[in-house]
Amino acid sequence: MSKSVGGLSSIKYSLSVANKVGYANFWKSIRSKNTCKTCAYGMGGQSGGMRNEVGTGLEICKKSIQAQLTDIQKGIPVEFYSDNQVEEIKKLKPRELEMLGRLNNPLYKNTGDKHYTVISWEEAYSKIVETLIRTDADDVFFYASGRSSNEAAFVLQLFARLYGTNNVNNCSYYCHQASGVGLNSIIGSGTATLELDDLKQSDLIFVFGANPSSNHPRFLTELMHCRRRGGSVVIVNPMKEPGLVRFAIPSDLRSMIGGGSDIASHYIQPNIGGDIAFIQGMAKCVIGKDAVEHEFINNCTNEYEAHKKHIEGVAWEDIEVSSGVSKETIEDIAELYCKAKNVVFAWSMGITHHLHGVENVESIANLAMLRGMLGKRYAGLLPLRGHSNVQGIGSIGVTPALKEKVFQNLESHLGVKLPETQGMDTMSCIEAANTGDINAAFILGGNLLGANPNRTFAEESLNKIPFKVFMSTTFNESHFNGVDKEVIVLPCIARDEEKQATTQESMFNFVRMSDGGSVRLENARSEVDIICSIAEDIIDKEMVDFGHFKDHSNIRNAIAATIPGLSGLADIDETKREFQIEGRVFHEPLFATPDKKANFKVINLPISNLNGKENTFNLMSVRSEGQFNTIIYEEHDLFRGQSERWIVLMNFLDIKRINMNENDLVDVVNETGVMKAVKIRSFDIKAGNVMCYFPEANVLISKDVDRRSRTPGFKSTVVQLFPV
Numbered sequence: 263m264s265k266s267v268g269g270l271s272s273i274k275y276s277l278s279v280a281n282k283v284g285y286a287n288f289w290k291s292i293r294s295k296n297t298c299k300t301c302a303y304g305m306g307g308q309s310g311g312m313r314n315e316v317g318t319g320l321e322i323c324k325k326s327i328q329a330q331l332t333d334i335q336k337g338i339p340v341e342f343y344s345d346n347q348v349e350e351i352k353k354l355k356p357r358e359l360e361m362l363g364r365l366n367n368p369l370y371k372n373t374g375d376k377h378y379t380v381i382s383w384e385e386a387y388s389k390i391v392e393t394l395i396r397t398d399a400d401d402v403f404f405y406a407s408g409r410s411s412n413e414a415a416f417v418l419q420l421f422a423r424l425y426g427t428n429n430v431n432n433c434s435y436y437c438h439q440a441s442g443v444g445l446n447s448i449i450g451s452g453t454a455t456l457e458l459d460d461l462k463q464s465d466l467i468f469v470f471g472a473n474p475s476s477n478h479p480r481f482l483t484e485l486m487h488c489r490r491r492g493g494s495v496v497i498v499n500p501m502k503e504p505g506l507v508r509f510a511i512p513s514d515l516r517s518m519i520g521g522g523s524d525i526a527s528h529y530i531q532p533n534i535g536g537d538i539a540f541i542q543g544m545a546k547c548v549i550g551k552d553a554v555e556h557e558f559i560n561n562c563t564n565e566y567e568a569h570k571k572h573i574e575g576v577a578w579e580d581i582e583v584s585s586g587v588s589k590e591t592i593e594d595i596a597e598l599y600c601k602a603k604n605v606v607f608a609w610s611m612g613i614t615h616h617l618h619g620v621e622n623v624e625s626i627a628n629l630a631m632l633r634g635m636l637g638k639r640y641a642g643l644l645p646l647r648g649h650s651n652v653q654g655i656g657s658i659g660v661t662p663a664l665k666e667k668v669f670q671n672l673e674s675h676l677g678v679k680l681p682e683t684q685g686m687d688t689m690s691c692i693e694a695a696n697t698g699d700i701n702a703a704f705i706l707g708g709n710l711l712g713a714n715p716n717r718t719f720a721e722e723s724l725n726k727i728p729f730k731v732f733m734s735t736t737f738n739e740s741h742f743n744g745v746d747k748e749v750i751v752l753p754c755i756a757r758d759e760e761k762q763a764t765t766q767e768s769m770f771n772f773v774r775m776s777d778g779g780s781v782r783l784e785n786a787r788s789e790v791d792i793i794c795s796i797a798e799d800i801i802d803k804e805m806v807d808f809g810h811f812k813d814h815s816n817i818r819n820a821i822a823a824t825i826p827g828l829s830g831l832a833d834i835d836e837t838k839r840e841f842q843i844e845g846r847v848f849h850e851p852l853f854a855t856p857d858k859k860a861n862f863k864v865i866n867l868p869i870s871n872l873n874g875k876e877n878t879f880n881l882m883s884v885r886s887e888g889q890f891n892t893i894i895y896e897e898h899d900l901f902r903g904q905s906e907r908w909i910v911l912m913n914f915l916d917i918k919r920i921n922m923n924e925n926d927l928v929d930v931v932n933e934t935g936v937m938k939a940v941k942i943r944s945f946d947i948k949a950g951n952v953m954c955y956f957p958e959a960n961v962l963i964s965k966d967v968d969r970r971s972r973t974p975g976f977k978s979t980v981v982q983l984f985p986v
């Protein structure tokens with residue numbers, strides 16, 4: 263039996279945090295009626311912290327508590343800024359920056375200044391307003407991370423458009439955009455097709471390219487229950503993640519005293535980028551056995567014959583080479599699939615972080631459709647999305663192009679004319695900055711520098727922007743790198759500190775309301791308040807009165823009237839009724855496409871980028887257990903048993919093949935950049951493939967993007983290793 267991870271370490275961590283901040287404080291904080299600030303699985307809201315929409319509770323999640331700990335910090339004292347130069351602070355590790363404390367004062371740094379200086383809110387606002395007024399709107403971009411509320415996102419995108427630009431985008435361009443694009447092309451809707459409750463009766467769950475033990479911990483509870491009721495869990499991941507083999511679920515006594523619970527019933531380790539081949543191998547088996555759901559396919563889908571012909575024409579040899587998985591193994595998994603009644607397909611960025619990310623998503627959907635696992639209960643498609651409100655930010659319109667219906671609704675409801683120019687996605691903004699075509703950037707949350715591929719290019723680009731505004735709760739490397747020119751940092755409060763309620767949308771399309779509550783900092787402000795204060799000095803009140811939107815319920819009314827599926831926000835202040843967004847969950851095989859049918863796609867196997875040079879490997883960049891996106895809470899990676907981050911994880915056969923030993927140092931090199939003197943660590947990863955941590959490995963990730971989703975290939979780059 264494999265050793266389990268999780269469980270006790272989560273409980274110990276929680277107790278250590280409680281000890282640090284005081285048990286009463288800790289309990290109040292985690293039980294408050296606020297949405298979990300971390301991942302988009304969704305927890306909290308009006309049911310209270312540690313509970314979900316199907317009433318499960320009380321679940322301890324280390325990820326959630328890590329985020330709380332950061333926010334509970336005291337404000338950074340004003341002397342810090344005069345005592346420390348930007349060049350000095352810049353040397354701190356991301357974790358050290360995060361732990362400097364909370365931002366509690368507006369900060370200003372002019373070109374050539376060595377320090378940030380504390381300024382008043384009035385001064386900060388007037389500098390921003392003056393700059394935006396004299397800048398051409400299309401030379402400005404507005405970016406939001408997925409941690410902000412629906413309310414802040416709505417006023418941000420509305421302000422940007424009324425100001426005159428569609429250069430509005432969000433962090434999903436660097437994570438799950440491919441899921442939205444792929445799902446839209448298949449079913450006309452870009453989000454999960456099922457709700458949380460559906461997981462409770464599925465008898466087979468596939469998890470592609472994800473490590474929920476670190477990134478969506480409570481999903482593990484559902485995987486465990488699937489196994490306990492006799493179902494199967496198939497993990498498809500080049501790395502054998504200990505947390506997906508056996509995990510001790512902190513809220514489950516049986517799991518805790520039994521030394522953990524089995525998670526994977528089958529663990530498939532394909533090559534990086536080998537998912538399409540693996541899936542097409544399975545499709546070949548399903549079609550070959552005639553195990554397809556003919557009634558569903560005939561009545562509810564298009565283009566099946568083209569898909570079938572394509573799959574029949576793909577050679578097993580190509581499938582085995584591309585996937586790295588044997589025909590026998592693929593046949594076994596296909597057999598399992600053919601016998602299952604209710605199958606869920608979950609995936610994360612191991613699927614989307616490729617230059618063929620959209621095709622990866624479409625391939626999964628193709629496989630689901632073959633057996634009619636779309637448009638019914640207890641089955642369907644589930645992108646495991648990252649930040650707690652990243653889906654909501656997109657729904658609300660923080661995107662370069664608004665959906666046609668939203669565009670029309672906004673114009674008619676508000677009586678305004680919105681720009682129709684082509685807006686830029688995130689990478690286009692960074693590229694435009696590099697050519698000197700961006701004169702100002704308005705950045706709501708996140709760590710834009712850390713999130714970007716090709717770190718050198720990104721820093722150079724951000725350095726060229728003459729005026730940047732950050733709205734942040736804590737420092738990160740974006741505040742100290744790429745900041746040669748004028749910068750303003752505005753301190754904002756976290757969602758559980760808001761004076762008015764805010765709302766968030768989970769990856770299950772469930773909308774929660776956060777009450778806010780604890781005032782921790784005297785001089786930080788609400789994101790909505792900040793955006794509206796700036797907007798009301800720029801946008802004519804006759805057009806839209808942003809002062810009116812300082813009352814969050816007025817924003818919710820506007821969202822309810824303009825964003826399809828969110829009408830439930832109109833009375834949520836009175837009813838406190840959280841809700842499932844209409845039209846997103848497909849329990850019947852009637853999809854959101856014009857003819858209500860789902861569309862099969864013909865997808866070619868991706869071409870390998872391995873160039874045959876000596877010591878060449880496919881590299882994926884991944885997050886650790888002590889990390890959430892770009893935020894690094896702990897240097898060690900508990901579940902993978904690693905104590906540092908400047909490492910490359912390799913199969914021991916590959917280490918031998920290149921005549922090296924564990925703990926030797928190598929330079930990891932490609933045409934984008936180099937990671938110097940990286941320590942080799944042996945790990946159970948598919949031979950021929952290696953792993954480094956994100957965001958350190960961003961220096962190696964090219965700024966090339968998937969043509970359809972505009973997402974970079976964070977998990978598909980080729981590197982060469984050279985002994986130091």
Ligand code: SF4
Nearest residue numbers: 298300301304323480
């Ligand atoms: S699984 Fe995600 S949403 Fe749930 S508690 Fe953990 S971090 Fe929060």
